[in-house]
Amino acid sequence: xxxxxxxxxxxxxxxxxxxxxxxxxxxxxxVGVDGGVFRATEGLHEKYGPARVMDTPLxxxxxxxTSIGMALAGMKPVAEMQFSGFSYLIVHxxxxxxxxxxxxxxxxxSVPMVVRMPYGxxxxxxxxxxxxxxxxxxxxxxxxxxxxxGPRNARALxxxxxxxxxxxxxxxxxxxxxxxxxxxxDEEEVLEIGKAEIxxxxxxxxxxxxxxxxxxxxxxxxxxxxxxxxKIEVIDLLTIKPLDGDAVADSVKKTGRCxxxxxxxxxxxxxxxxxxxxxxxxxxxxxxxxxxxANYDVVTPYFGREMMYMPSAERIERAIDETLDY
Amino acid sequence: xxxxxxxxxGVSYLQILDxxxxxxxxxxxxxxxAELIRLYRGMMHAREGDQRMLKLQRQGRIGTFxxxxxxxxxxxxxxxxxxxxxxxxGAFRELGGxxxxxxxxxxxxxxxxxxxxxxxxxxxxxxxxxxxxxxxQCLHAAGLGYAMKYKGEKDAAxxxxxxxxxxSEGDFHEAMNFAAVWQAPVVFVCQNNQWAISIPRENQxxxxxxxxxxxxxxxxxVQVDGNDALATYAATRxxxxxxxxxxxxxLIEAVTYRMMMHTTADDPTKYRSDDEVDGWRARDPLxxxxxxxxxxxxxxxxxxxxxxxxxxxxxxxxxxxxxxxxEFKPDVAFDYVYxxxxxxxxxxxxxxxxxxxxxxxxx
Numbered sequence: 021x022x023x024x025x026x027x028x029x030x031x032x033x034x035x036x037x038x039x040x041x042x043x044x045x046x047x048x049x050x051v052g053v054d055g056g057v058f059r060a061t062e063g064l065h066e067k068y069g070p071a072r073v074m075d076t077p078l079x080x081x082x083x084x085x086t087s088i089g090m091a092l093a094g095m096k097p098v099a100e101m102q103f104s105g106f107s108y109l110i111v112h113x114x115x116x117x118x119x120x121x122x123x124x125x126x127x128x129x130s131v132p133m134v135v136r137m138p139y140g141x142x143x144x145x146x147x148x149x150x151x152x153x154x155x156x157x158x159x160x161x162x163x164x165x166x167x168x169x170g171p172r173n174a175r176a177l178x179x180x181x182x183x184x185x186x187x188x189x190x191x192x193x194x195x196x197x198x199x200x201x202x203x204x205x206d207e208e209e210v211l212e213i214g215k216a217e218i219x220x221x222x223x224x225x226x227x228x229x230x231x232x233x234x235x236x237x238x239x240x241x242x243x244x245x246x247x248x249x250x251k252i253e254v255i256d257l258l259t260i261k262p263l264d265g266d267a268v269a270d271s272v273k274k275t276g277r278c279x280x281x282x283x284x285x286x287x288x289x290x291x292x293x294x295x296x297x298x299x300x301x302x303x304x305x306x307x308x309x310x311x312x313x314a315n316y317d318v319v320t321p322y323f324g325r326e327m328m329y330m331p332s333a334e335r336i337e338r339a340i341d342e343t344l345d346y
Numbered sequence: 347x348x349x350x351x352x353x354x355x356g357v358s359y360l361q362i363l364d365x366x367x368x369x370x371x372x373x374x375x376x377x378x379x380a381e382l383i384r385l386y387r388g389m390m391h392a393r394e395g396d397q398r399m400l401k402l403q404r405q406g407r408i409g410t411f412x413x414x415x416x417x418x419x420x421x422x423x424x425x426x427x428x429x430x431x432x433x434x435x436g437a438f439r440e441l442g443g444x445x446x447x448x449x450x451x452x453x454x455x456x457x458x459x460x461x462x463x464x465x466x467x468x469x470x471x472x473x474x475x476x477x478x479x480x481x482x483q484c485l486h487a488a489g490l491g492y493a494m495k496y497k498g499e500k501d502a503a504x505x506x507x508x509x510x511x512x513x514s515e516g517d518f519h520e521a522m523n524f525a526a527v528w529q530a531p532v533v534f535v536c537q538n539n540q541w542a543i544s545i546p547r548e549n550q551x552x553x554x555x556x557x558x559x560x561x562x563x564x565x566x567x568v569q570v571d572g573n574d575a576l577a578t579y580a581a582t583r584x585x586x587x588x589x590x591x592x593x594x595x596x597l598i599e600a601v602t603y604r605m606m607m608h609t610t611a612d613d614p615t616k617y618r619s620d621d622e623v624d625g626w627r628a629r630d631p632l633x634x635x636x637x638x639x640x641x642x643x644x645x646x647x648x649x650x651x652x653x654x655x656x657x658x659x660x661x662x663x664x665x666x667x668x669x670x671x672x673e674f675k676p677d678v679a680f681d682y683v684y685x686x687x688x689x690x691x692x693x694x695x696x697x698x699x700x701x702x703x704x705x706x707x708x709x
Contacts, residue, residue, distance in 0.1 A: 045496070071496055077527055082485060082520030089489020089504075092474070093433075095496065097489075113517075116479045117486070123682040125475050128466045130685055162683055185685030214688050262688040 023201040029171035030060045030136070030192065032204060033178040034098065038068055041096065044182060047074040048083060048100030057102055058138060058197055084110035084135065088118050091133045096182060104139035104191060105148030111156070118187040119162030134181045134188045140232050140283050141330055142195035144323045151320050152231075152283035155290050157189045158261040164188045164213055165260035169234040171202040173258060176211040184213055191260075193232035200235075214259050216267035222251035225344060226271040228294060229281040230257040233331060237281045240336035250344060260290055268294055269301035276307035277346075279339045281331050286314040308346035313339045355561045357554075360581055361571040365629045367637025375580045377426075379644045384446070385426045385575055386639060387653065389418035389632050392442030394657045395451055396606075398665065399458065403610045407669070411458045412439045416573070416605030419631035420537045422446060423578025424505055424598070427586055431499070434473040435487040435506040437480070439537065443507070447473050451664035452671075461674060480542075481508050481515030484534065488521040491530030491595070503531035503589040505582065511542025513556050519563075522597065526563040531589030533582055534560075534597045537572065539604035544617040560597035572600030573631040576638075603629070676702060 024032060038044045046061055046068075052075035055062035065073040076083050080101060087097035101107040114135070121129040141150035157165045164186050168174035174192065181188040219234075220241065229237035234256055241252040253271050257264065272278045278298060280291040291312040298310055313331045321329060362373045377385075396415045402408045414421070417439065425443035428434065434447055445451065449467060457464030457476060465475035477483035487506035494502045512518050513536060525532040536556050540547045553559060560567025566588070570577040578600050585596035603626040607614050614623075639645035675681075680695035 077520070077523050079516075079520040079523070081517055082488075082524050085482065085485025085517060085521065086489035086492060086524050089486035089491070090493045090496075091489075092469075092486060093490050093493030093497070095493050109516075112479070113482065113485065116482055117477070121475075122685060123679060124462055124465055126462050126466045126678065127682050127685075128469050129475070132685075164684070214686075262684070262690050266689060 021203050021205050024171045024204045025198045025201050026168070026171045026174045026192065027058055027060050027197045029175040029204050030178055031062055031064070033175040033182075034061060034064060035067070037179060037182045038064065038072065042072075043094060044096045044098060045072045045074065045090065046098050046100070047076050047087065049076060049078055049102050051075060051100050056100060058194065060136070061100065080106055080109040081113055084113040084118070087133045087135070088113060088121075088131050091131045092121070092129060096132055098134045098136060098182060101135060101137035103149050104137040104153060105151055107135070107137050110135065114157070114163060114187065114189070115160045119160050122186070123162060130185055131187050132185050134178075134190050136190045136192060138194035138197070139191045140193045140195055141320065141323070141326050142232065147322060150323065150326055152315070154191055154260045155284055155288060158263070158290060162186070163261060165191065166213055167191045167193065167231040167258065167260055169193065169196065169231055169256050169258070170200070172204050172209075173211060173217070175204050176209040177213070177258060179208070180210045180213050183210070188213070191231070195232040196235070211258065214262045214264060216264040217256045217258055218253060218267070218271065219256050220252065220254040222253035222275065224250045224252060224275055225277040225279065225340060226253045226255060226268065226275045227279050227281070227340065228255045228257065228268055230260065231283065233281045233283055236331060236333040237336055239333040240340060243333065243337050244340050248344070250340070252340070257290070263290070263293065263297075265294070265297035265301065269298055272298055272302040273305045276305050277343050278310045279313060279336070279343050280310065281313045281336055283315055283330060285317045286312055287317050289314060308343045311339045311343050355558070357558045357567065357569055359569045360577045361574050362576040362580060363574045363634055363638055365634060367634040367641065369576070369638055369641070373580065375576055375583065377579070381426060382639060382642075382644065385422055385579065386635055386645075388422040388425065388442045388446040389575065389635065390653060391445045391657055392418045392422065393632060394654070394661055395441055395445070395454070398661050399455070400606070400610065402455070402665070408455055408459045410610045412609045413606040414439045414441045416626065416630070417537055417539055417602045418442045419575035419578050419635070420535070420572040420600035420602045421507060423575040424533070424535050424582035426579050427582035428505055429501070430472065431502040432472065432586070433487070433490050433502070433504040435483050435490065435504055436474065436477065437483060437508050437512075438476045438478055439509070440507050444473065447471070449473060451661060452667045455664065455668040456671065459668070462678070463671075463674070481512030481518040484508055484512065484518050484521035485524070487532050487534070488525040488528070488530055491525055491532040492528050494531055495528065500590060503533060503586050505533045505535060505586070507535050507537060509542060510536060510538040510540065510547050510550055510556060511545065512536070513559060514550055522559070522563040522565070522595070525595040526565045529592065529594035532595040533585040533589060534595060535582070536597065536599045537602055538599050539602050541604050541608065541614070541618065543608040543612060546618075555599060557597060557599035565595045565597060567597040567599070569599045569601060572602030573629050573634070575631060575635050602631075
């Protein structure tokens with residue numbers, strides 16, 4: 021058991037999986053000698069050599085497309101996108117091929133690959149380095165989309181993603197990379213993809229978030245508890261697709277009230293989808309409209325103004341109060 | 347400082363069998379009679395299959411498809427050079443090659459009539475399903491090539507097919523670059539059939555040849571007469587041997603012509619002249635190959651008639667098998683979204699089946 025930050029936990033998962041299975045390879049821009057711009061692949065090049073830790077040419081579609089080829093030949097590529105903002109070139113290969121091989125061949129072929137990408141704001145970075153576009157990948161049938169929120173679940177979910185038989189988009193909240201440390205067990209730990217986690221039990225309101233939004237969300241829940249004594253059930257989605265709608269709907273059947281927090285723009289988002297699910301499965305239990313605390317439908321502003329747009333603990337707190345007082 | 351030339355480049359052109367069927371014996375590949383006849387049969391099979399599919403399509407018995415007539419040598423020659431260990435990564439105009447690899451024409455018809463059952467090609471056969479997005483499969487070929495190198499499969503390489511239009515796509519360039527950087531065992535075969543639907547080759551790129559695009563990536567590139575099956579075979583043979591021995595990828599531009607429409611959904615008379623098409627008729631890949639076989643004394647009218655009868659019977663049987671298949675599991679799409687089960691998919695499947703039950707029999 022060692023205390024690790026999220027980047028270290030990701031490196032730990034990659035290292036253990038590469039040691040366990042030699043079909044696992046890592047590829048991407050600067051992932052080799054340099055160890056990745058966030059150091060998530062540090063030491064792997066030295067340990068496993070350039071054939072397994074590949075510094076590729078600078079071409080995202082190329083990285084995704086060649087990973088598909090490797091996966092078709094029985095390898096397990098773990099590709100890194102330097103930033104999710106540069107990943108849109110791979111949508112073509114992921115939607116056009118990775119997501120479809122299993123269905124188009126009725127199971128004869130499959131593409132077990134992982135695309136890791138740091139996403140989200142809050143690190144004072146240049147344009148294209150702050151977006152939260154999980155809904156875009158989540159919209160594509162055949163892909164799985166996973167978002168950890170802390171070091172321990174990042175490690176266990178990355179291991180699950182590498183062992184998964186399907187293409188997985190693994191989105192890493194870069195704001196949380198070095199924000200805090202957790203104990204990560206040395207022994208194997210694998211979380212199930214497609215399962216949300218109830219991180220805090222409660223009866224008065226369901227609060228849902230994922231990724232970097234978990235920390236302000238938990239802060240807000242704690243503040244409301246201190247102030248009003250409210251027992252809030254907090255759910256960490258962990259998987260965006262396939263979405264664990266039942267976990268949220270079952271919780272709302274108990275609490276009758278729900279607030280969803282996301283970094284992403286509001287319209288056609290994961291929050292929108294959750295509200296649709298609640299409408300279908302727990303409509304008669306609702307005592308207040310489900311509230312979204314989201315970013316706005318604007319082009320993500322430069323980092324000078326970025327945090328004004330991002331849901332803050334205070335904004336989440338106000339949404340909780342409004343939902344409780346409805 | 348005077349300006350000095352630091353590098354010069356050239357592009358070779360290979361033709362072994364000319365338009366009249368005359369062979370350049372100094373370049374003639376060492377193929378035995380059985381191999382030559384296998385190659386001719388593959389091309390004939392594709393031609394006959396194309397003609398039959400055109401009729402089926404016009405009668406509404408299959409959906410749209412991309413005919414390969416005129417381009418048989420560009421695919422069958424390279425396929426003859428391949429073994430079962432090599433990967434065949436095609437697009438959607440490689441009927442002859444797929445048949446030579448052992449794919450069934452029944453499957454080809456099923457695919458073109460809208461059923462995934464036609465693209466379940468067994469993974470161990472190393473023939474990938476159809477790739478409709480132009481040029482996108484080139485990257486899969488580069489990745490497969492890397493995998494062969496990684497696994498130490500020295501007797502296995504990848505041959506990928508694409509058209510002249512694909513050479514404008516980013517994926518083509520990225521694949522060429524990745525394969526060259528990795529020195530991956532990949533043979534890129536460009537079927538330059540002069541037309542990308544209605545866009546002529548000269549509007550696709552200002553490059554004098556497509557073969558020269560290899561130069562920029564540091565790999566050999568050669569232009570061959572794509573209607574000369576001996577040339578396409580020989581160029582692929584050389585490229586595969588280089589690939590097996592660690593010499594990396596090759597680009598082959600096979601200069602050919604799409605004698606029919608892009609797919610059955612378009613009308614080529616809108617954008618090209620009959621004269622142009624007629625000019626290419628004289629360069630037909632099958633006619634010249636038959637002349638060559640006859641010149642070698644291994645082919646004659648009787649054998650030709652026998653082959654035609656045999657292929658027609660085979661095609662008829664495939665069409666019958668295709669049309670006899672009428673039961674298709676409606677909810678199959680839910681079976682293969684993921685390799686793991688998930689309650690959301692199960693829920694939607696149940697809903698779908700329930701809705702189907704409520705549909706009126708004839709809509």
